[in-house]
Amino acid sequence: MAINAPTPSYSQIPDIRLEDYLDDKLQSSTDFENLDSLLASVEVQRSQLQAQLDDATRELEDARRASQDHQGGVSRSINEFNALQESIDVRLKIVAESSAPDEAIRRLEQPMKQLRKVELAYQYVSLLHDVENLRLEARSHLPQSPKAALQSYSRLKKLSMRLRELQGAADQAATHLVNHVEGTTENLWEEMKNTMSKELEHVLKERNWPQGIDTGAEMDTEWLQCFEKLIDLQAPEVVYSNKVVSLLPFEVMAKPFILWFQFQFMGNNATSGPQSFGTFCVPQFLALIDKWEGFFRDNVGYVLASRFQDTKVRGLSVYMDPACALITVLLPVMREKIDTLVQHGLKNPQFLSSLMVQLMDLDDEIRLRFNYDGGDPDQGWAGLTSEVLERYFDDWFKAEKDFALERYHVIMNSPDARNMDYDYSSAGKMKPTFGAVRVTDLLKSVTSQYERVRRFSHKLRFLIDIQLEILDDYHDRFKDSLDAYYTITSTLGRTLHGVTKEQAAALEGTGAFETLCKVLGSSDHIIATLKDWSNEEFFVSLWEQLQMRAKHTHSDGNIATGMSYENVKDKTSADISSDGDSGILFDETIAAYARRRKAAEEYLVSALVDSHQKAFRPYFAKAHWTTISDDTHLDTSQLSVTPELDEPLKILKRNLTFLTSTLSAAVYRRVWREVLEKLQDAIWTTVLMAQNFTSVGAAQFARDLEAIASLIDRHIPNSSIALSTLRDGARLLNLPLEAADGAISLQQASDRAFTDNMEAKKLLAELDIESLTPANARKILQRRVETSE
Structure with missing residues (x-):
């Protein structure tokens, strides 16, 4: 039942929600009995709502005041910032016009430098302290434990190498420090080697090495242990070195051999003279190696194999073969002997020429007899000859060229040089002159002088500047001979130049035929010889190397040291850079002689025809x-x-x-x-x-x-x-x-x-x-x- 409630004075419009509330609470007469409690409840709710409204009103006022305060703070901050900016601009202008900062910086430079020096000195001292500690630590392990000593040495070595790398990046700074560390490292290594070597030397002295040792004897346990310690000490150096390293135990054991060699061949003995090198020094040097070859292989061959078999040097005979290791140790004293001989040879070219042949023979003996590869299994040992030629090739080449040209002129000036050698070949074969045969023999001897030289540019110099130069001169003699013949026999030549009675008499009878046959037979002999040489292994190999270099060389470049592409091409063959199999090393020379041969043959036919016409x-x-x-x-x-x-x-x-x-x-x-x-x-x-x-x-x-x-x-x-x-x-x-x-x-x-x-x-x-x-x-x-x- 609806109750008409009084309308509040603050509003003339009835509140629907109030009506709904009263209808809900006062639905029957009994509900009026609870009216007081209801009014009390309503009053409580009103009070709560009023309290909430007051709180909200206060918070709103606080928010308004805070907003006003914040807005005022921002405004003040902006004003303060603008004021600060103006102040900074003013101060910057003052600073820009003032020299005070520069003066302050200059005042601070010296203290900062001193501070850096102090820091750097501290680092230097620390590094030197570490270096000294590593050195002392390595020394403390010798001679009992070379492997332990190697650990400290390896750390020091790596430090030395790292410093050298950093120095390059730092424009070569700290030179004294780097040199000191490197010197300490090298001195430590020498000290380690000397310490271990003395132990082996003591053992050898007790056994009266080598006089008291038979070549078929066996090393005892102590001897082998000392040998193995030295190998263990040197193993890292051997494995990581980029060049051949002489093995320490062999250096120690070879000292008596070296002393004997120096006494015999580098003193004042008769066997020390230059002329005794080939007759005494070389044979006894090889005999020494041959004598002890079996002893070293039988006793320490397995030691070398056990240390290096599983390393990257397992294919190098200088480390795996004891005989080759012994040769490596003995070669320095031989080099010393050779250096003295070369100096003597520079003053005596004839001796220098014979010395180079003896050195080549020595190199071949070492390679073939002992299978020595010098640490290069692919290319083989370059030999002592190559080492000498690296420094003195020009001196040797000049001597050889002078000898060859001198011999050539002797041949040409000999009385029978222009005579036909009728006994040179059987019937039905061309007959050259004695001079042609001797010239080819001379050129063969020149080949024997340089065919064992290792360097390509050296071989090419001999070929072009000696052999082909002689052949060119000899060819010019043929050309001059044919030109003289034409001058004597032709009407125009006789008219312009005249003919002496001697010249005319020389061509009477078979004289003209003989003159032409000399050129014809000699040219044919030269051509046949050069073609035969072109099939020999040495010249075939030289031609292949020349072609390979020519393909990678521009026409304005050098094929070899001091030899241009065009010059070599003109002297040898126009096909040097072709991809086919055409061409040989003597193409141009053969072509020149072939032209002389053809001209001589044509002149011979004409001479015969003329002879028959007259007859x-x-x-x-x-x-x-x-x-x-x-x-x-x-x-x-x-x-x-x-x-x-x-x-x-x-x-x-x-x-x-x-x-x-x-x-x-x-x-x-x-x-x-x-x-x-x-x-x-x-x-x-x-x-x-x-x-x-x-x-x-x-x-x-x-x-x-x-x-x-x-x-x-x-x-x-x-x-x-x-x-x-x-x-x-x-x-x-x-x-x-x-x-x-x-x-x-x-x-x-x-x-x-x-x-x-x-x-x-x-x-x-x-x-x-x-x-x-x-x-x-x-x-x-x-x-x-x-x-x-």
């Missing part, structure tokens, strides 16, 4: 080919040779005989083939095509040709075929006037030849004549007097 001149002038005879069936074999042909046959025989002893079979045939062709042309033109013939004349002409062909075939079998055209012409010219037994008569042949070409060809085929053309056949038939009547 046959009376025969060519003979006009008695028209002799008449009553015998119409002449047998040419019954005729004698024309008297005018006797002298030409003698000249021809002389020329054939002379050349057969100087030229090879191939050249001999080639030359005479061309000469006979020229002779055939001359006889064809001046006799067969120029003269008229009777039957007797034709038969005589055929007889003469048979004599010439017979002479040629006796010296050059089957070479008369070069006259086949001329001989076929003579056969046609000798057709009988009257045919018998079905043969073709002269008139029949003439009628058929002049019928037409087809009939002429048939005629020639029936006569088995292949070299003549129908036109030539008709011309020949016209030369018979009988056909022209």
